[in-house]
Amino acid sequence: MIRAGVSLVALVFLCVAAFATELRGTGDLGVVVERASGSVLIVDTSAHKRLTRVEGLGDISHASVVFSRDERYAFVFGRDGGLTKVDLLVARIVKRVVQAGNSIGGAISDDGELIAVSNYEPGGVRVFDAQSLDLVADIPAIHGDTNSGGSALSKVIGLVDVPGRRFVFTLWDAGETWIADFSGGDEPVLTKIGNVGTNPYDALVTANGRHYIAGLFGEDGLSHIDLWRAEPKAERILAGYGRGETRLPVYKMPHLEGWAEADGALFLPAIGRHELLVVDAKTFKEIGRIVVHGQPVFAIARPDGRQIWVNFALPHNDTVQVIDVPTRQIVQTLKPGPAVLHMEFAPRGHEVWLSVRDDNRLAVYDTMTFERVAEIAAQKPSGIFFTARAHRTGL
Amino acid sequence: MLRLLPGFLVIVALFGGNARAASDLSAAEIARLSNMVRQDCGSCHGLTLKGGLGRPLTADQLAGMDREAVKDIILFGIDETPMPGWLGLLSEPEADWIAGALKTGTIQ
Numbered sequence: 001m002i003r004a005g006v007s008l009v010a011l012v013f014l015c016v017a018a019f020a021t022e023l024r025g026t027g028d029l030g031v032v033v034e035r036a037s038g039s040v041l042i043v044d045t046s047a048h049k050r051l052t053r054v055e056g057l058g059d060i061s062h063a064s065v066v067f068s069r070d071e072r073y074a075f076v077f078g079r080d081g082g083l084t085k086v087d088l089l090v091a092r093i094v095k096r097v098v099q100a101g102n103s104i105g106g107a108i109s110d111d112g113e114l115i116a117v118s119n120y121e122p123g124g125v126r127v128f129d130a131q132s133l134d135l136v137a138d139i140p141a142i143h144g145d146t147n148s149g150g151s152a153l154s155k156v157i158g159l160v161d162v163p164g165r166r167f168v169f170t171l172w173d174a175g176e177t178w179i180a181d182f183s184g185g186d187e188p189v190l191t192k193i194g195n196v197g198t199n200p201y202d203a204l205v206t207a208n209g210r211h212y213i214a215g216l217f218g219e220d221g222l223s224h225i226d227l228w229r230a231e232p233k234a235e236r237i238l239a240g241y242g243r244g245e246t247r248l249p250v251y252k253m254p255h256l257e258g259w260a261e262a263d264g265a266l267f268l269p270a271i272g273r274h275e276l277l278v279v280d281a282k283t284f285k286e287i288g289r290i291v292v293h294g295q296p297v298f299a300i301a302r303p304d305g306r307q308i309w310v311n312f313a314l315p316h317n318d319t320v321q322v323i324d325v326p327t328r329q330i331v332q333t334l335k336p337g338p339a340v341l342h343m344e345f346a347p348r349g350h351e352v353w354l355s356v357r358d359d360n361r362l363a364v365y366d367t368m369t370f371e372r373v374a375e376i377a378a379q380k381p382s383g384i385f386f387t388a389r390a391h392r393t394g395l
Numbered sequence: 396m397l398r399l400l401p402g403f404l405v406i407v408a409l410f411g412g413n414a415r416a417a418s419d420l421s422a423a424e425i426a427r428l429s430n431m432v433r434q435d436c437g438s439c440h441g442l443t444l445k446g447g448l449g450r451p452l453t454a455d456q457l458a459g460m461d462r463e464a465v466k467d468i469i470l471f472g473i474d475e476t477p478m479p480g481w482l483g484l485l486s487e488p489e490a491d492w493i494a495g496a497l498k499t500g501t502i503q
Contacts, residue, residue: 061434253448
């Protein structure tokens with residue numbers, strides 16, 4: 001009885017401490033990576049406000065974030081191998097593990113139980129329990145002739161979640177895509193798909209988890225895998241899209257994002273060219289090209305698919321262009337400021353947030369009027385991630 | 396534009412008439428270059444320069460290469476790899492300063 005009383009007092013105290021004066025949901029919260037200072041901002045996307053800063057996340061240059069199903073926790077994948085679980089409501093690090101030497105991103109399983117991280121060093125994927133961050137499985141990306149002792153570990157890119165407690169990822173050094181199936185428990189069943197191509201640099205999966213597309217740095221084309229096939233295999237698409245022309249120096253690798261699909265087509269960055277490639281989302285044939293301002297880094301569809309927003313590599317990274325999907329015309333060219341690194345839409349797309357790294361701020365635009373509606377200070381901001389991602393496949 | 400010229404012309408155009416040296420760079424230029432190395436080179440080589448898709452660029456990792464070789468890689472890239480030549484974006488003295496600062500671990 002006394003014990004119960006004490007617990008109740010403790011609980012009330014904790015609640016007061018945690019939520020200050022009011023309860024709130026997390027559906028309009030987001031996380032902004034401050035890449036140089038090892039911190040993240042928690043932002044309120046309705047109020048256009050930064051709520052607080054959480055520090056101590058290590059080297060989070062090139063960091064990305066996924067969210068728990070309840071949208072309360074953010075899992076931040078750092079460059080230095082750090083995996084950090086942040087509680088958005090109390091703005092605190094719950095748990096942090098340094099699980100590898102050099103990492104590039106991660107994913108959360110469809111049931112929300114597993115967190116997978118893709119590593120450059122040691123090359124492979126490590127999978128953790130989302131509650132405890134305890135190691136569940138270690139999948140070294142061994143490639144080459146293992147019989148003759150010639151094996152090595154490959155850097156892993158393009159890690160995504162797909163339905164059925166599965167993760168899909170690709171080996172940069174080996175040109176293989178692996179499917180790790182955890183539907184049977186903590187021991188993954190691996191399916192290895194060869195002949196993906198030379199130096200796949202990033203990959204995406206469509207929102208339904210069906211089509212996995214890898215960009216190739218070492219070949220003039222992309223690679224497509226239909227994950228719904230009984231025996232998935234890699235097929236080249238858009239082979240020779242560069243038409244044999246010498247490409248421009250690539251000052252920044254493009255990123256392939258799950259929401260590149262709009263109106264039955266995929267809009268993909270061409271590597272080393274000032275173009276977006278428009279690909280039919282059923283036949284995977286090229287159906288058009290859009291000449292843009294520079295080499296695209298991200299081409300992201302507004303959630304309704306009516307617009308594609310594009311940012312660019314150096315020396316054009318002060319610019320963002322907007323493409324109207326039905327007409328495939330550029331309808332807006334914005335100059336948000338020096339080094340626009342990332343773009344994130346409000347869940348239904350009425351606004352977009354941009355990180356303007358070298359001006360130490362975020363800029364929020366209305367996607368209908370293209371007016372800037374807010375600016376928010378941030379230290380060297382890079383990735384912006386809103387909690388609505390929790391309910392999307394393959395981000 | 397320079398990119399389209401034959402290589403020797405580029406070198407003449409770039410180095411022949413250019414008397415500036417890395418030591419002539421102002422503090423503001425050095426700050427800008429340091430930011431570029433950490434933030435933009437850092438997309439592949441890591442903000443702390445410990446490597447990523449690209450190799451580490453820490454002083455100990457570059458100990459086996461001379462400054463001139465590092466500068467040439469910055470300006471002209473490495474064929475068959477993702478390392479681009481930065482000639483269009485960096486001058487020779489700027490690349491030389493970056494090479495020197497990488498080798499001594501003194502990027503700000």
